[in-house]
Amino acid sequence: MNPSTNLNKNKEHISDMFNDIAPSYDRLNHLLSFHIDKSWRKKLVASVKQCNPTRVLDVATGTGDVAFKILQQHKCSISAIDISAKMLEVAKRKATEADVNESIEFIEAEAAQLPFADESFDCITVAFGVRNFEDLEKGLTEMKRVLKPGGKLLILEFSKPKPPFSYLYALYSYTILPLAGLMFAKNAKAYVYLQRSAAIFPNREAMLDILSKCDYKKAKYTSLTFGMVCLYESFKEKP
Numbered sequence: 001m002n003p004s005t006n007l008n009k010n011k012e013h014i015s016d017m018f019n020d021i022a023p024s025y026d027r028l029n030h031l032l033s034f035h036i037d038k039s040w041r042k043k044l045v046a047s048v049k050q051c052n053p054t055r056v057l058d059v060a061t062g063t064g065d066v067a068f069k070i071l072q073q074h075k076c077s078i079s080a081i082d083i084s085a086k087m088l089e090v091a092k093r094k095a096t097e098a099d100v101n102e103s104i105e106f107i108e109a110e111a112a113q114l115p116f117a118d119e120s121f122d123c124i125t126v127a128f129g130v131r132n133f134e135d136l137e138k139g140l141t142e143m144k145r146v147l148k149p150g151g152k153l154l155i156l157e158f159s160k161p162k163p164p165f166s167y168l169y170a171l172y173s174y175t176i177l178p179l180a181g182l183m184f185a186k187n188a189k190a191y192v193y194l195q196r197s198a199a200i201f202p203n204r205e206a207m208l209d210i211l212s213k214c215d216y217k218k219a220k221y222t223s224l225t226f227g228m229v230c231l232y233e234s235f236k237e238k239p
């Protein structure tokens with residue numbers, strides 16, 4: 001438990017929470033974001049394509065949407081990891097339906113302890129995953145270990161929207177979000193957690209500082225949808 005925030009980011013707690021909402025995750029995700037989440041992932045995937053990767057790691061893959069989008073647009077192999085067995089179950093089912101099993105492997109694993117050799121991947125993606133890490137810097141450092149020199153790290157994460165949109169967003173996230181979570185996923189707590197974890201997550205410049213501290217180079221961000229989400233891009237230095 002983080003004493004300054006009272007937010008429990010213990011691995012077992014987080015995986016239990018995502019196991020619980022896995023069956024309704026995709027539907028609710030699109031519904032609650034008015035389908036704008038698709039455009040955020042599209043931005044991420046466009047940036048993946050720019051570095052023309054052969055091997056990609058999708059961390060906190062959840063139900064696999066980022067991984068599938070990458071495979072639709074770019075020929076490569078993907079390793080997709082997550083701590084939630086139930087989210088991975090949904091992702092595996094979708095991989096079979098999309099007939100992409102040959103290009104993707106799913107592994108139950110944690111970001112801070114990746115089951116891969118050093119310098120294995122050209123590109124690593126994490127969409128809406130890093131704010132759940134128990135130890136953000138540990139996760140970022142471990143991802144750098146498995147990234148090839150010159151490889152790219154792409155992070156999509158919630159950030160604090162700018163006024164006047166911030167007032168509307170606050171109203172939405174404190175009221176509609178938990179209510180919809182209760183109605184559709186029968187789990188208001190998970191959607192209160194979503195709001196709180198997003199609210200305390202390092203914002204824009206602070207996140208760039210953390211990436212630099214973890215020795216990522218050329219870190220920058222692009223604000224999306226009035227600053228509600230940021231796409232962070234950074235690289236592992238070449239020797």
Ligand SMILES: C[S@@+](CC[C@H](N)C(=O)[O-])C[C@H]1O[C@@H](n2cnc3c(N)ncnc32)[C@H](O)[C@@H]1O
Pocket residue numbers: 014015018059060061062063064065066081082083084087109110111112126127128129132133134
């Ligand atoms: C909000 S979902 C995002 C899923 C997917 N990337 C997407 O864009 O929809 C967050 C995911 O992160 C996973 N997760 C949380 N902490 C993790 C960790 N330390 N290591 C790996 N996965 C983690 C959760 O199990 C969950 O599936």
